[in-house]
Structure formats: structure tokens, C-alpha cells
Amino acid sequence: MARITRRRFLQYSGAGMAGILAAHRAPxxxxxxxxxxxxxxxxxxxxxxxxxxxxxxxxQKALGIKLNxxxxxxxxxxxxxxxxxxxxxxxxxxxxxxxxxxxxxxxxVDVGAIADEVGKAQGGIYDANAQLNRxxxxxVAMPWSVVPALIVYRKSWFEEVGAKEFPKTWQAYHEVGKKxxxxxxxxxxxxxxxxxxxxxxxxxxxxxxxxxxxxxKGKVVLDSKETLESVRFMTQFWKDAHDEGGLAWDDxxxxxxxxxxxxxxxxxxxxxxxxxxxGADKFKTEKGAPMHTDCLxxxxxxxxxxxxGYHTAFNHMVMKYSKNTKGAIEFLRWAxxxxxxxxxxxxxxxxxxxxxxxxxxxxxxxNDPVMKPFQTAPQLQKRLMGYAGEPNQKAAESWNKYIVTxxxxxxxxxxxxxxxAVKWAAGELGKIYxxx
Amino acid sequence: MNxxxxxxxxxxxxxxxTRLLESEKVLxxxxxxxxxxxLAVFIAYPFVMAIWFSLTSIRVGDAGxxxxxxxxxxxxxxxxxxxxxxxxxxxTFWATIFKLALGMWLALLLNxxxxxxxxxxxxxxxxxxxPTVLSAFAWRWMFDPTFSVMNWALYHGxxxxxxxxxxxxxxxxxxxxVAVNTWRGMPFFAITLLAGLQTISPDLHEAAALDGxxxxxxxxxxxxxxxxxxxxxxxxxxxxQTFSDFQLIYxxxxxxxxxxxxxxxxxxxxxxxxSGLLGEGAALSLFMFxxxxxxxxxxxxxxxxxxxx
Numbered sequence: 001m002a003r004i005t006r007r008r009f010l011q012y013s014g015a016g017m018a019g020i021l022a023a024h025r026a027p028x029x030x031x032x033x034x035x036x037x038x039x040x041x042x043x044x045x046x047x048x049x050x051x052x053x054x055x056x057x058x059x060q061k062a063l064g065i066k067l068n069x070x071x072x073x074x075x076x077x078x079x080x081x082x083x084x085x086x087x088x089x090x091x092x093x094x095x096x097x098x099x100x101x102x103x104x105x106x107x108x109v110d111v112g113a114i115a116d117e118v119g120k121a122q123g124g125i126y127d128a129n130a131q132l133n134r135x136x137x138x139x140v141a142m143p144w145s146v147v148p149a150l151i152v153y154r155k156s157w158f159e160e161v162g163a164k165e166f167p168k169t170w171q172a173y174h175e176v177g178k179k180x181x182x183x184x185x186x187x188x189x190x191x192x193x194x195x196x197x198x199x200x201x202x203x204x205x206x207x208x209x210x211x212x213x214x215x216x217k218g219k220v221v222l223d224s225k226e227t228l229e230s231v232r233f234m235t236q237f238w239k240d241a242h243d244e245g246g247l248a249w250d251d252x253x254x255x256x257x258x259x260x261x262x263x264x265x266x267x268x269x270x271x272x273x274x275x276x277x278x279g280a281d282k283f284k285t286e287k288g289a290p291m292h293t294d295c296l297x298x299x300x301x302x303x304x305x306x307x308x309g310y311h312t313a314f315n316h317m318v319m320k321y322s323k324n325t326k327g328a329i330e331f332l333r334w335a336x337x338x339x340x341x342x343x344x345x346x347x348x349x350x351x352x353x354x355x356x357x358x359x360x361x362x363x364x365x366x367n368d369p370v371m372k373p374f375q376t377a378p379q380l381q382k383r384l385m386g387y388a389g390e391p392n393q394k395a396a397e398s399w400n401k402y403i404v405t406x407x408x409x410x411x412x413x414x415x416x417x418x419x420x421a422v423k424w425a426a427g428e429l430g431k432i433y434x435x436x
Numbered sequence: 437m438n439x440x441x442x443x444x445x446x447x448x449x450x451x452x453x454t455r456l457l458e459s460e461k462v463l464x465x466x467x468x469x470x471x472x473x474x475l476a477v478f479i480a481y482p483f484v485m486a487i488w489f490s491l492t493s494i495r496v497g498d499a500g501x502x503x504x505x506x507x508x509x510x511x512x513x514x515x516x517x518x519x520x521x522x523x524x525x526x527x528t529f530w531a532t533i534f535k536l537a538l539g540m541w542l543a544l545l546l547n548x549x550x551x552x553x554x555x556x557x558x559x560x561x562x563x564x565x566x567p568t569v570l571s572a573f574a575w576r577w578m579f580d581p582t583f584s585v586m587n588w589a590l591y592h593g594x595x596x597x598x599x600x601x602x603x604x605x606x607x608x609x610x611x612x613x614v615a616v617n618t619w620r621g622m623p624f625f626a627i628t629l630l631a632g633l634q635t636i637s638p639d640l641h642e643a644a645a646l647d648g649x650x651x652x653x654x655x656x657x658x659x660x661x662x663x664x665x666x667x668x669x670x671x672x673x674x675x676x677q678t679f680s681d682f683q684l685i686y687x688x689x690x691x692x693x694x695x696x697x698x699x700x701x702x703x704x705x706x707x708x709x710x711s712g713l714l715g716e717g718a719a720l721s722l723f724m725f726x727x728x729x730x731x732x733x734x735x736x737x738x739x740x741x742x743x744x745x
Contacts, residue, residue, distance in 0.1 A: 078710050086496065103711070104497055105497075191694075193691050194690060243581070244601070244604060245582055245601065245604045246581070247581075247601075247604040248581050248601075248602075248603035248604040248692065248693055256583065260582075393712075396711060397713065400711040401706065401707075402692075406695055409693055409694040410694040413605065413606065413693055
């Protein structure tokens with residue numbers, strides 16, 4: 001065997017490095033068609049398993065793409081996105097919630113071609129999801145799924161206080177809630193600084209009373225009698241019907257409180273029901289029956305100005321800095337094909353629904369009547385943050401500062417009078433929208 | 437033969453280097469260089485960048501433009517920032533007072549002779565050793581609005597009839613945060629003050645006792661003056677760490693309820709990272725700098741005067 005001297009080794013390695021630097025590209029063995037995708041730790045762990053154990057080998061076989069799936073806590077995604085975009089180095093595809101595509105639009109590759117294909121083939125992308133992902137007419141991210149937020153409630157407890165069906169209006173819900181709290185079975189709702197369950201409750205509440213952040217021209221109109229009426233209602237509703245510890249809850253407290261039998265109802269994705277279903281031996285009613293048999297779902301009630309809901313959107317952005325944008329786009333196109341997407345969709349069991357109407361027709365919806373309300377829930381999403389303006393960067397800033405949620409929390413917790421809370425929130429919105 | 441030449445060449449190289457390092461200036465520069473480079477790369481560069489960011493409208497993915505002091509002006513008029521600033525001062529003040537008082541008390545106790553002294557001293561450091569995120573999660577569970585073990589114990593002990601709003605009331609939540617910070621930071625005070633106590637000669641206490649000084653007088657006129665330099669250094673460190681605290685509040689309350697526990701650091705993160713407004717986030721975080729600079733400057737001057745006096 002030929003002996004390699006230190007001098008010879010340095011000569012060879014130096015020449016190799018010089019070649020790599022001159023060519024501005026990695027050696028052939030490092031140029032594999034790899035796509036790195038960053039997503040959240042799915043509340044349905046089986047869905048992450050599908051990505052790793054089904055999608056990864058299948059897309060390798062079909063397109064030669066090596067899929068690298070990385071998952072983190074949803075709250076940590078903005079930090080990862082910021083560092084990746086600023087340093088120009090990171091995952092090829094970022095999963096972004098809600099209107100974050102507007103925040104990072106300058107770092108995105110246009111995915112309009114996929115959106116058009118998927119929309120045409122699958123009955124059209126929901127309008128709300130299109131708005132969240134289109135900036136200046138360009139598709140800056142591709143809608144992947146929607147996690148509807150509906151109220152999960154204990155059927156027998158509602159019946160015991162005379163509610164044979166879920167209340168249709170906020171006033172009716174208030175009356176039922178009073179009786180439930182008197183029976184030590186309050187409603188559980190977070191009004192804390194948390195990204196999911198709090199704003200998905202407070203924004204629809206505001207809209208259903210006729211309140212809105214801005215008008216179509218972007219002028220702040222939050223300080224209105226409709227908004228004030230909604231805050232007054234919520235303040236009384238909170239005291240009469242809610243577990244007041246909800247001011248400190250994050251997005252998981254209501255799951256634990258519901259499953260332990262401490263609360264009678266809560267706005268949530270289907271995760272409470274899915275946990276009760278999967279842990280039928282563990283989560284029981286006071287009569288010993290599996291808790292999932294006593295659970296039903298309903299949309300948020302209607303207010304004087306209509307019925308609204310907000311459902312969390314999950315989107316995929318192909319990053320401009322990626323060295324493999326072609327592979328990333330090809331992967332997304334492949335993943336959205338019906339035969340592939342279905343594998344991910346079915347393990348969700350309705351917790352997350354598709355971004356197009358096509359998925360409302362899937363036979364999975366016939367499996368469990370309790371999950372039926374999730375089938376068409378995205379249709380109820382007629383408004384987005386920043387209504388009646390665009391769900392743009394300013395709307396994202398307001399959302400991230402929890403201004404609407406804090407308005408309700410301040411009044412409900414007694415920190416401010418309803419009038420003061422509305423004026424405070426309108427003032428904060430004014431600084432965001434007009435800088436004054 | 438060849439080996440002899442190599443050795444001779446090596447000696448030549450070594451001797452040149454040795455001769456170069458014999459110059460005090462070169463040696464000083466060589467010894468200081470690693471530290472200076474580390475400070476420049478990891479402290480000075482981010483600090484200068486933060487100042488530059490704070491003067492621009494930079495967002496994530498958009499370099500922005502120079503906007504002068506607009507970001508600072510916006511922050512001053514931002515009521516959430518005003519509250520976060522007040523919260524930070526309140527949190528730092530009370531946590532430092534409690535850490536100092538309890539740390540001193542603990543140090544005095546541990547300075548005595550008792551069985552298992554070493555085990556007790558080592559175990560006292562546990563809150564300081566455990567990662568903050570982990571201990572903050574444990575405290576969050578203990579303060580949980582629904583499942584708080586403290587509420588459970590107090591309720592079943594017949595001491596309360598309704599749950600205490602540990603984290604669901606703004607005032608309570610802030611005091612809870614102060615309590616957790618005190619729990620975590622107290623060992624640092626105790627162990628440092630204990631080190632200071634052990635440098636005080638027992639003869640001084642004996643002499644004072646012979647002169648008829650009681651325990652309080654011995655502490656106030658002997659221990660405290662001799663311990664003051666160490667105490668001031670510990671307080672400076674603690675104020676810096678507490679004023680810029682992030683992890684504890686981020687995990688314990690997320691700044692809620694209704695922004696009642698936001699600190700400057702958590703709010704700056706929410707704006708800079710959560711909303712992508714890097715310029716505004718940098719400006720918010722820079723509000724910490726003059727306050728901390730003043731604290732350090734005043735205390736170090738005081739310390740220097742004491743040394744000279």
C-alpha cells in the first residue's frame with residue numbers, strides 16, 4: 001500500500017479545496033437532491049410518522065428526492081424562520097401558520113403553478129386560505145391544511161341543565177354556561193397570550209357582534225359600540241360561566257381540564273376528542289363510560305351580526321435562499337397529489353382538513369358522526385385577522401401582540417373597564433396601522 | 437543527517453518565536469488577542485449590529501431604511517412597552533432584594549458548623565444548576581390554574597375555599613415570577629456571600645464579643661462592612677441577569693395575563709421575532725442598556741471609593 005506523506009496529503013487536499021471553491025459548488029457526492037422541510041410537532045403524531053415513514057421513501061422512489069423532515073414546537077417556528085431568512089441558510093420549505101406568509105413574503109419563491117394545479121384539480125382552494133398565502137397577486141406559500149376550531153362539549157352535562165342541543169346564540173350560551181358553572185362545571189376558555197385557542201375565540205366573538213379592527217381602507221374602527229357591546233358581554237359571560245383561571249391558560253390547559261372533567265366545554269381543535277378516543281380506558285365520565293361517548297362538537301354561536309369562526313391555517317413556503325427550490329417545488333406538487341395527500345389526511349381523522357373543497361367529500365367523514373362538524377368548518381371562515389382590510393403585516397403585528405385578546409382579557413380580569421379596554425386596544429391598533 | 441537538519445531548523449524557528457515573544461508589547465498583544473477576538477465577534481459585533489438595526493426599519497427578509505430614532509420614539513409611546521419597562525424594574529428590584537436578604541441569611545446559616553454541612557451546601561446549589569426552562573416548567577405546574585398542587589394542598593388543608601389565582605391575576609402572576617426568580621437566584625447569592633464570610637477572621641468576632649457586642653452588633657459592625665464589596669459585586673451581577681431575564685417569564689406566563697408580566701426582553705422577542713420587526717425589537721431591547729450601564733457604573737464607582745477609602 002502506497003504511503004501518503006503529510007506533504008502529499010496537504011497537496012492533494014489543498015488542490016481539492018481549490019477546485020471546490022473555484023467551481024462554487026459542492027463535490028458530486030454532496031449534491032444529492034435533498035429537500036429539508038421544517039414543520040411543527042403535529043398534535044396528531046401519526047401524521048408526522050406518515051411524513052417520515054411513508055412520504056420520505058415514496059418520494060425518494062418517485063422523484064429521487066431525499067426528504068429530511070424536521071419538527072419543532074409551533075411557537076419556535078418564527079425564531080427558526082427569522083434566523084434562516086436573515087442568514088440565507090436553512091430549511092428548503094418552512095411550514096408557516098396563519099398569515100405568516102405575508103410577513104416573510106420577500107423570502108418566498110412563487111408557488112402559483114402548484115396552487116393553480118391543485119385548485120383546479122381539487123375543487124378550489126378555500127378563499128380564506130388563498131388570501132393568507134397571496135401577496136400582491138403572487139402565491140408566496142402553498143396552503144397545506146386547516147385545523148378547524150370548534151367547541152367540544154359534554155353532551156350529558158348540557159342536557160342536565162336543559163340544553164338538548166348546543167346553544168345557537170351567545171346569549172343562549174351565556175344562560176346555559178351560568179347553570180353549568182353553578183353546578184361546578186364551568187366553560188373553559190383561554191384568554192392568555194397564546195397563539196391558538198385565544199385568538200380563534202376572540203376574533204370571531206368580535207366579528208359576531210359587528211366589531212372589526214379596521215375598515216376596507218385600513219382606518220382603525222375598533223372603538224365602536226359593537227366592539228364595546230362584545231367586551232361588556234364577554235366580561236359578564238366570563239364571571240358567570242367560565243373557569244376564571246383561563247386568563248393564564250396556554251393552548252394545552254383546556255385539553256387537560258376537559259379530559260379531567262373540570263370543564264364542560266371549550267373551543268379547540270379536535271385534539272381533546274381524539275385524545276379521549278385514543279385513551280378510552282383512561283378518560284371516563286363520572287358514570288364510568290368512555291368520555292368520548294359523551295363528547296360533541298359545535299361551531300361558535302351567532303351574535304347580533306352573524307356567526308363566525310377562525311380556523312388555523314398551515315402553509316408551506318419554498319424559500320428563495322434554498323439551493324434546491326426546484327426539488328422543493330416538485331416535492332410539494334407530489335405531496336398534494338390526491339393519492340399521496342390522502343395518506344396524510346386520513347390519519348388526521350378530521351383534526352386537520354384539506355385546503356380544498358375536494359376533501360369535504362372524502363369517505364372518511366362517514367366513519368365518525370362526532371367529527372362531522374369539522375368536515376365543512378372552513379366554509380364558516382369568512383373573515384381573517386385585519387378585517388375588513390387585508391390579512392397583511394400590520395394585521396400580523398396586531399395578532400402577535402394579542403391586542404384583541406388582551407382587550408377581552410383586561411376587561412374580563414377586571415384590570416380595565418370595558419370602555420377603557422376598547423379605547424386601549426383601538427389606540428394600540430392606531431399605532432400599528434397609522435403610526436399615531 | 438536529514439533529521440539533524442530538521443531539528444536544527446526547528447530550533448531556529450523556536451528561537452525566532454521566543455525572541456519575538458520576549459518583547460513585552462508583542463507578548464501582551466499575543467495573550468490579549470484571543471480574548472479581544474472573542475469579545476469583538478460575540479459581544480461587540482452583535483451590539484453594534486443591534487444599534488444599527490434599531491436605527492432602521494429592517495424586517496425579516498427586508499433590509500429596510502435608515503429611520504433615525506423613530507423606533508425608539510414608537511417604543512416610548514407604546515403602552516405595552518411602558519408596562520413591560522415598569523414590570524422589569526419591579527421584577528428586578530424585588531427579586532434582588534429577596535435574593536440578597538435570603539441569600540445572606542442562608543450564607544450565615546451555612547457558615548456555622550453542623551453535621552452534613554458539605555452535603556447541604558452542595559444541595560443548596562440545585563436550583564441554580566437545573567436549567568431555567570426545566571425549573572420554570574415545574575413551577576408552572578405548581579401554579580397551574582386548574583391543577584396547582586399548592587391550591588390542592590391549601591384547599592384540602594382547609595386553608596382556602598376558592599383556588600388562588602397564582603397565574604391568572606396580573607398582580608399574583610408578577611409576584612409568582614419574583615418568587616421563582618428568587619428561588620433560582622438565591623443560591624448564587626448564598627454561595628458567593630459564604631465565600632466572603634469565610635475570609636473574615638473569627639478573631640474579629642471574638643474581639644467584638646469580648647467587648648460585649650451581641651449577635652446583631654457583630655453582624656452589623658463587623659460582618660456587613662467586610663462583606664460589602666462581595667455583596668456589591670453579587671448585586672451587580674444579579675441586577676444584570678434579572679433585568680434582562682427572558683426564559684423564566686417566557687415559560688411561566690408568556691407575558692400574560694393581559695401583558696401583566698411582560699418584561700422588556702420578552703416583549704422585544706415578541707416584536708422582533710414573533711412579528712418580524714427586527715428594527716423595533718432591537719430598539720426595545722436597547723432600552724435595557726442605559727439602565728444597566730448606570731447601575732454598573734454607580735456600583736463600581738462606589739466599590740472603587742470604598743477600596744480607596
